[in-house]
Amino acid sequence: MPSTLAEQPPLKELTDLLLACTPCDGVHDTGIPGVSAIRVSRPGDELTQALHRPAVCLIAQGAKRVMLRDETYAYDPRRVLVFSVDLPISAQVTEATLAKPYACFRLDIDPVEIADLVMQGATAERPGDDVSRGLFLTAATPELLDAVLRLMRLSRSPRDIRLLAPLMTREILIRLLQGPEGHRLAGIGRADAHVSRVAKAIAWLKENRAEPVKVEDLARRVHMSTSSFHQHFRDVTAMSPLQFQKQLRLQEARRLMLAEGADAASASHRVGYQSPSQFSREYARQFGAPPARDIQRLKEGEPWAVLA
Numbered sequence: 001m002p003s004t005l006a007e008q009p010p011l012k013e014l015t016d017l018l019l020a021c022t023p024c025d026g027v028h029d030t031g032i033p034g035v036s037a038i039r040v041s042r043p044g045d046e047l048t049q050a051l052h053r054p055a056v057c058l059i060a061q062g063a064k065r066v067m068l069r070d071e072t073y074a075y076d077p078r079r080v081l082v083f084s085v086d087l088p089i090s091a092q093v094t095e096a097t098l099a100k101p102y103a104c105f106r107l108d109i110d111p112v113e114i115a116d117l118v119m120q121g122a123t124a125e126r127p128g129d130d131v132s133r134g135l136f137l138t139a140a141t142p143e144l145l146d147a148v149l150r151l152m153r154l155s156r157s158p159r160d161i162r163l164l165a166p167l168m169t170r171e172i173l174i175r176l177l178q179g180p181e182g183h184r185l186a187g188i189g190r191a192d193a194h195v196s197r198v199a200k201a202i203a204w205l206k207e208n209r210a211e212p213v214k215v216e217d218l219a220r221r222v223h224m225s226t227s228s229f230h231q232h233f234r235d236v237t238a239m240s241p242l243q244f245q246k247q248l249r250l251q252e253a254r255r256l257m258l259a260e261g262a263d264a265a266s267a268s269h270r271v272g273y274q275s276p277s278q279f280s281r282e283y284a285r286q287f288g289a290p291p292a293r294d295i296q297r298l299k300e301g302e303p304w305a306v307l308a
Contacts, residue, residue, distance in 0.1 A: 010142075010145050010146065010149055011060050011061070011077050011145070013149060014060040014103075014105065014145070014148065014149050014152060015060040015061045015103045017037075017149075017152040017153065017155060017156070018037040018038075018039070018060055018103040018104070018105060018152065019037075019039060019101065019103055020155070020156075021037040021155055022037050022038070022039035022103070024039070025039050025040050025041050025101075026038070026039065027106075030152070030155045031155055031158055031161065032151065032152075032154055032155060032161055032165050033161075033165060033169075034107055034108040034110070034169065035105070035106070035107050035108075035151065035152070035165075036105075036106045036108075037103070037104070037105065037106075038102070038103070038104040038105075038106060039101050039102065039103055040062070040093045040096045040101060040102040041096055041097070041098050041101045041102075042093075042096055042097065042098070043092070043093055043094055043095065043096055044091075044092040044093045044094075046092070046288075047067065047090040047091065047092050048090065048091055048092070049088070049089070049090050049091075049251060049254075049286075049287065050088070050089065050091070050251065051086055051087070051088050051089075051206075051247075051248065051251055052066075052083050052086065052087050052088075052089050052135075053083065053086055053108060053109075054083050054084055054085060054086065054108065054109035054110075054111065054188070055082075055083050055106050055107060055108050055109055056080060056081075056082050056105075056106070056107040056109060056172065056173075056176065057075075057080065057081040057082070057083075057104055057105070057106050058077075058080050058104065058105045058106075058140060058144075058145070058148055059075060059076055059077050059102070059103070059104045059105075060077060060103045060104065060105060061077070061100055061101070061102060061103040062076070062093060062094075062095045062096045062100070062101065062102030062103060062104075063075070063076040063093070063094045063095035063102070064076075064091060064092065064093050064094060064095075064102065064104070065091065065092055065094055066081060066089050066090070066091045066135070067089060067090040067091070068087060068089050068133070068135060068237075068238050069238040069239060071133075071238060073135065073137055074094070075137055076095070077140060078139070078140055079137045079138065079139060079140060080137065080138050080139070080140045080144065080176075081135065081136075081137055082109075082135060082136055082137075082138060082176060082181070082184075082185060083109070083134065083135045084109070084134045084135065084136075084184060084185050084187065084188050084195065084199075085134035085188065085195065085198065085199045085202055085236060085237070086199075086202050086203075086206065087134050087135060087237060088244070088247035088248065088251060089135075105148055105152065107148075107151075107169065107172060109173070109185075109188075111188045111189060111196075111199065113169075113170070113173065114173065114177075114185060114186065114188055114189035115188075115189035115190070115191075116189075117170065117173055117174060117177060117189065118177070118186050118189040118190060119189075122173075122174045122177045122178065123177040123178065123182045123183060123185075123186040132184055132195075132235065132236070133184075133235070133236060133237075133238065134195065134198075134199075134236045134237060136181050136184050137181075138176065138179050138180065138181045139179070139180075141175070141179070143175055144172065144175045144176070144179075147168060147171045147172045147175055148172060150168055151165065151168040151169065151172065154168070173185075194224075194228075194232040194235075194236075195232075195236055197222040197223065197224055197229075197232070198222070198229075198232055198233050198236045198237070199236075200221070200222050201218050201219075201221065201222050201229070201233065201241065202237075202244070204218065204221060205218075205241070205244060205245050205248060206248060209245065209248045209249050209252055209271055209272060210249070210270065210271050210272035211272065212272070213241070213242070213245060215229070215230055215240075215241050215242065218241055229241075246282065247286075248271075249271040249272055249273065250271075250282060250283055250286045250287070252270075252271050253267040253268055253270070253271045253273075253279070253283065253291075254267075254283075254287065254291075254294070254295075256270060256271070257291060257295045258295055258298055258299070264276070264279070264280065264283075264291035264292060267291070268280075268283075279291075
């Protein structure tokens with residue numbers, strides 16, 4: 001009998017499939033649309049920060065913790081982490097070794113597909129418009145794990161991907177929608193749900209991160225009163241719209257400096273900062289070091305982790 005959860009046959013097979021797609025540490029394409037495999041060979045020395053897209057994250061081996069502001073979500077092969085909206089998070093792999101690296105399956109979520117499944121009745125009875133965090137943990141049930149495993153097996157049968165991957169992807173989403181937290185995912189597929197309106201506001205902020213924004217204008221864009229919008233935005237993201245925009249700006253500036261070689265003055269201007277000194281202060285507060293020193297540290301370490 002397997003001595004640990006990760007040695008159970010389905011998880012062992014899923015781990016092998018994921019590691020076969022990851023020749024080195026980082027986030028790798030599997031050849032299956034919307035599916036990534038992630039490998040990390042040692043626990044993180046510090047938190048990495050990124051804007052995480054809507055996705056299902058299932059760990060086959062190892063463990064990780066994700067922070068949204070002052071909230072911590074710890075998960076391992078027993079729990080699945082689901083992001084229903086884009087969120088700026090901090091994360092740290094807490095269990096990984098060279099012999100048994102952290103191996104994670106990530107499936108991007110398309111709100112349009114969620115809307116289609118909701119229209120077909122794929123979710124449990126709606127408990128009202130329950131506005132809650134845009135990420136949640138739920139059990140990695142045998143049925144969900146089986147669906148994920150069958151989808152990952154397609155990485156070894158490329159000719160079957162086009163026809164079978166969409167079916168298996170939908171099964172994974174249906175399993176989540178029918179689970180105890182399904183209504184939290186279903187909200188992004190309902191145009192009248194507050195979480196869906198918050199998601200639209202987030203999309204606008206991403207596309208227009210360098211633009212000045214007034215909360216009342218943003219609320220008007222998604223057809224909500226200012227007070228209601230501000231409260232529901234905070235319920236979903238754990239921060240105000242302006243705090244969210246600052247996170248977007250700082251993370252995009254960091255990406256520009258790391259991936260495109262932009263200097264701090266250019267990056268700060270491109271993301272909407274008018275004052276270089278204000279940018280430097282807020283950047284150091286966010287990432288623990290001024291821009292130049294932080295980027296040098298990342299280049300000498302594991303810059304892929306910032307983008308994962």
